[in-house]
Amino acid sequence: MQRLVEIARDPHGALREAAREGKGVVGYFCSYVPVELIHAAGFTPVRMLQGPPPGEVAGRYMQPFCCSFARSLLEGLGDGTYAYLSAVVMPHTCDTIRNLSDLVETAAPGTRVMRLMVPTVTHTAEAADFMLAETEALKEALEDLAGEELDRERLFQSIRLYNRCRDALAGLKGSGLGNRALYAAYLAFQLMDPEEFLALASSLSRGPADRDARAREAGSAESGGAGVALVGGPVPQLEVFDLLQEYGLEVVWDDLCTGSRFAAGAVRENGDPLRALAERYLGRRPCPTKRDPDNRREEELVKGVAAGGARGVVFLQQAFCEFHSFDYPGLKKRLDAEGIPSVRLDLEHPFAPTGQMRTRLQALSEMMGEGR
């Protein structure tokens, strides 16, 4: 457990080491990037989640009304934090990241940028074909980087490996690990070699578990507490989960970009592997940057809350994220109608729990207590 927490807190040390030993590392920006392709091409895929706090580089290229998540990544690319990466895959998910993929060229000259245009519409045949074409283009860019062709069997090996990792992660859910340990595992999955992750995650889920001991090992409070569901974007800071635990809130379901939206849903292990990847990534539970004609996010939130036994919801949004901000009023209205209390916390990097956050969590905790 300790190793997963270490990786989640600071992935750069181990990855730099791996890069020095000749194992190429490719960074990627969001959960719509098919990591299996990167892995099959011979690279360790690492999610770019937390660069240094936004500073001089970000200030030179980006307005302060852009999210600190994007500003931090540009800072890290510009100041050399990510110099160990062989390439960066940047999908066009939101307007900020889209423009950022241009700015990287001047802020961090020499960075090899691969772009992936994930369609905004996900439910049409045209979008499926477009996603396939983009996946093929990414495969070609990775082959070019690797200097060799990526064969079908290697791609299926990576698909199977990541599917097993997702299964192992699913096995950890609901096992009472506590917030910190569970989300450290989620984050580590996106930040390390998948084979090592699989070995660690499998050992955790084997045998009669002393769950509280494992939770203590992860550095979090003992498991247990009132169940909450989380909704939001990337949440790379373990301190956020500690804060929830402080108020007796244990996460039982999530719709987070670094949580189940990344990990849920296997890739088909037969047929055309590229189409299988395109289908899985386009067909997964939509993130707010995607058109959602059937209101899946709202319906699955209500179902998830019921299935997980959550008695409240915490929205965790990056400050300035317009997509989550657009969805918030509708989701909240639905929760209110269902009698489910919720609060919203706006996150910035670096994370510091504010008095307002504490007040809101205290209020939620009390509302949940009253609802029993």
Add this chain to the structure above:
Amino acid sequence: MSEEKRELTEEEKADRERRKIKSAGAMRELMTKYYIEAKGAEGTDRHIAWITSGAPVEPLIAFDVIPVYPENHGAMCGAAHMNVELCEVAEGRGFSRDLCSYARGDIGSAITKGGPIGGLPRPTFLVACNNICNTVFKWYEELARFFDVPLFIFDTPFVRGDLPPHIEDYSVRQMKEYISFLEKITGKEYDEPRFVEVAARSLFASALWKDVLACNEHRPAPMTCFDAFILMAPIVTLRGTQEVVDFYQALLDEMRQRIEEGIGILPSERYRILWDNIPIWYEMRNLGKLFMELETCLVADTYTSAWTFEGVDAERPLESMARIYTEVYLNINLERMAEKIESLAERYGVDGMIMHSNRSCKPYSLGQYDLAKEFTRRTGKPALIIEADHTDSRWYDRAQVEARIRDFVENLL
């Protein structure tokens, strides 16, 4: 700026009258007629579609649907100083103040029917194209839920360099999907000759608009960007109709006449400036006065030229339109944007550029720090970045912005 109220002399009155753009009256009439017709259609059998400014409107005209533009309405609400109260309505419903103020104002107006014309007529369906930003599809999803009407999203992937074949194919297939959507909604069949006719008129009007803007290459400039921001309303809202062709033909004739007679829009034109980004709608009057006082004319901009389309192939009208709408200014990479501002600077002979860093528009604003440097590197001219929001005046500091503009202009040349 202190304003001494005094009677103008007869000579000054005559000069002011001579410099006034006469077609502005025709435009007001055209837009009033359009809004009266659109509002009068509410509740009738006629379809009304709310549509984003960068979306293909020609199919709507060809299907006899009335297009209504919330962005144009947002600009009106901003210019009338009424958008903040509408934004506050949306904010009261949980929409963050960091969201686009066009979107917030429009949601507020949909709820209260507020604004200078008593809100927009209720739509029977919606069309959004993300070639201008991704905010629009979230905004329109919200509208679709609010009005409980169908929404068509035209998804245009970002274009870096030349248009790749798979993006073109995706756009063309969506154009066909759009036509099927309209057939289903209106119960009418697609009439290609009619569509070609509409597309040709749209293209013709857009070519006239391009020629109108090009008139400002002349010294003194016959109009400023502030005029262009107003005079662009018909090309945004009604392109594809004959009235718009007629209007821009008359406007072009007037501009050419002004050039011939040496009539500039300002009493004195000392400096020429390129403007970047959407106007600060609530501040047009004050900024107009300031620039006049500084003998500075905003002669060109990156905004109004977004509606100058080229290259429709009459044999392949849908394909041409799909390509045109995918490659608009806000859907291309910074390198292509830098080429565009460099070309504008050269053609219009500008002395510098002012960029509006617009809180409400990330795709337009993010990259400006870099573009400003690139502009200076390529042209040797200075650039100034001012902070504001296109229709939320709460983010605007007039004293600071005016002081920075004064400093900038005083240091030109």
